[in-house]
Amino acid sequence: MWLHFGGKNIIIDPGPGSLVRIFERGLEPRDLDAVVLSHRHLDHVADVASVVESATDANKHKLELLLAPYDALEGEDPVVLKYTKKGFKRVEITTMGNTYILEEITIKPLIPHIHQGAETYSLEFSYKDKVFIYVPCGRFYEDMLYAYPENPDLMVFNTTFLKPNLNYYHLSAEDLERIIQKVKPKKTVLTHFSLQMLRAVPVKVAEDMKKRTGLEVVAATDGMKLEF
Numbered sequence: 001m002w003l004h005f006g007g008k009n010i011i012i013d014p015g016p017g018s019l020v021r022i023f024e025r026g027l028e029p030r031d032l033d034a035v036v037l038s039h040r041h042l043d044h045v046a047d048v049a050s051v052v053e054s055a056t057d058a059n060k061h062k063l064e065l066l067l068a069p070y071d072a073l074e075g076e077d078p079v080v081l082k083y084t085k086k087g088f089k090r091v092e093i094t095t096m097g098n099t100y101i102l103e104e105i106t107i108k109p110l111i112p113h114i115h116q117g118a119e120t121y122s123l124e125f126s127y128k129d130k131v132f133i134y135v136p137c138g139r140f141y142e143d144m145l146y147a148y149p150e151n152p153d154l155m156v157f158n159t160t161f162l163k164p165n166l167n168y169y170h171l172s173a174e175d176l177e178r179i180i181q182k183v184k185p186k187k188t189v190l191t192h193f194s195l196q197m198l199r200a201v202p203v204k205v206a207e208d209m210k211k212r213t214g215l216e217v218v219a220a221t222d223g224m225k226l227e228f
Helices: 018-024 048-055 173-183 195-199 202-213
Strands: 002-005 008-012 034-036 065-068 091-093 100-102 105-112 121-127 130-135 154-161 188-191 217-219
Touching (some): 018 048, 173 188, 202 217
Parallel strands (some): 034 065, 154 188
Antiparallel strands (some): 002 008, 105 121, 121 130
């Protein structure tokens, strides 16, 4: 996910193929200012080294910020190379209660997720009166109904299943609907689909949710571009 926000370009969770997708969409890695990782799983971080290598011209021109949980950066089995970290002026560990400043943008973790094998957080990006919230992988729990500010401009949810599945640590469309009914975002995007979700047709799932809630809900598609 490429976020152009507050005059900055931030790539969030550069998973497999991210560098190729950047070029396919006519974007330029050297325009990046920051990299944010929600958690260490490879479907969210596998291309971080390639993206940073391209964005920094092999660490010759450092990016402003890398923000990621401890176990992605340090821990027993980090997923960001020491060499890759040299491509940043500042490397920060995502920690509840902290805020991270990127010029006029404030980034803060809102709630830790229950996600097997990875320290994971919902993240809020705010700039002036605009608020974007990214809700990555994790099992639903009741505190998530109260973790988010009301009426954010955009929320992106990793919505893996149609219905809750206690065998996996991922949100479902039913979980998400409970959250947005409470939070009432101006726009909601569903992404990160399992085969179960794809068979249910994400566009239809989003349309049905929109009808039930009266809120703007869309399903992500490859190359989708949104303004908010």
